[in-house]
Amino acid sequence: MTADLFDGLETPAPAREPLAPGAMLLRGFARPDEVELLAAIAAITAQAPFRRMITPGGHQMSVAMTNCGPFGWVTDRSGYRYDAVDPESGQPWPAMPPLLRELAENAAREAGFPGFASDACLINRYEPGAKMSLHQDRDERDVGAPIVSVSLGLPATFLFGGLKRTDKAQRHRLAHGDVVVWGGPARLAFHGVAPLADGEHALLGSRRINLTFRRAR
Numbered sequence: 001m002t003a004d005l006f007d008g009l010e011t012p013a014p015a016r017e018p019l020a021p022g023a024m025l026l027r028g029f030a031r032p033d034e035v036e037l038l039a040a041i042a043a044i045t046a047q048a049p050f051r052r053m054i055t056p057g058g059h060q061m062s063v064a065m066t067n068c069g070p071f072g073w074v075t076d077r078s079g080y081r082y083d084a085v086d087p088e089s090g091q092p093w094p095a096m097p098p099l100l101r102e103l104a105e106n107a108a109r110e111a112g113f114p115g116f117a118s119d120a121c122l123i124n125r126y127e128p129g130a131k132m133s134l135h136q137d138r139d140e141r142d143v144g145a146p147i148v149s150v151s152l153g154l155p156a157t158f159l160f161g162g163l164k165r166t167d168k169a170q171r172h173r174l175a176h177g178d179v180v181v182w183g184g185p186a187r188l189a190f191h192g193v194a195p196l197a198d199g200e201h202a203l204l205g206s207r208r209i210n211l212t213f214r215r216a217r
């Protein structure tokens with residue numbers, strides 16, 4: 001009886017979980033687009049392959065990265081920055097497919113940030129053991145715009161702290177298709193990803209891919 005309540009109607013609204021003022025988890029928001037998203041990511045990484053970048057401190061990151069859109073986030077010995085050119089190829093980053101840009105805009109609107117016009121999409125690939133230490137996203141010129149983060153593949157534990165590095169971090173499990181939107185009073189909160197546990201995902205194998213959409217310029 002309740003199973004066909006939604007038959008012939010629009011998809012029900014996604015489950016929203018507020019993480020903090022300005023931060024919202026939209027469970028499964030990207031799932032309807034999973035096949036097209038993975039095809040778009042494959043086309044981007046054929047042009048701009050994943051690579052493990054070097055931090056300004058000289059450490060190689062455990063997460064492999066690439067980008068699409070007008071600007072890409074890069075790090076090397078000289079620092080973190082946004083660059084219109086892929087330093088590996090000397091070419092502009094691959095264009096941001098409309099599907100990705102629209103997914104980010106729709107998720108931001110759902111979380112209370114209408115009009116999000118992303119000009120940078122960082123694509124992160126985690127293999128088992130890869131992690132991201134607590135950090136703030138502060139390389140963007142305008143921190144008035146939110147960040148939209150899409151999780152695909154293996155689940156991860158997202159660490160979400162406060163505005164000080166020493167604030168105790170909450171832990172949230174991010175699964176395939178989950179989207180986190182992050183802005184306003186939460187925009188500069190410290191966050192990270194715990195070491196990825198081993199596992200096998202039906203579409204992605206033993207990997208997690210995260211897309212983070214930003215307004216860089």
Ligand code: MD6
Binds near residue numbers: 148
């Ligand atoms: C990740 N995410 O989920 C890493 N940054 O793989 C981030 O660093 C991040 O998820 C800003 C806002 C949301 C995020």
Ligand code: FE
Binds near residue numbers: 135136137191
């Ligand atoms: Fe981040």
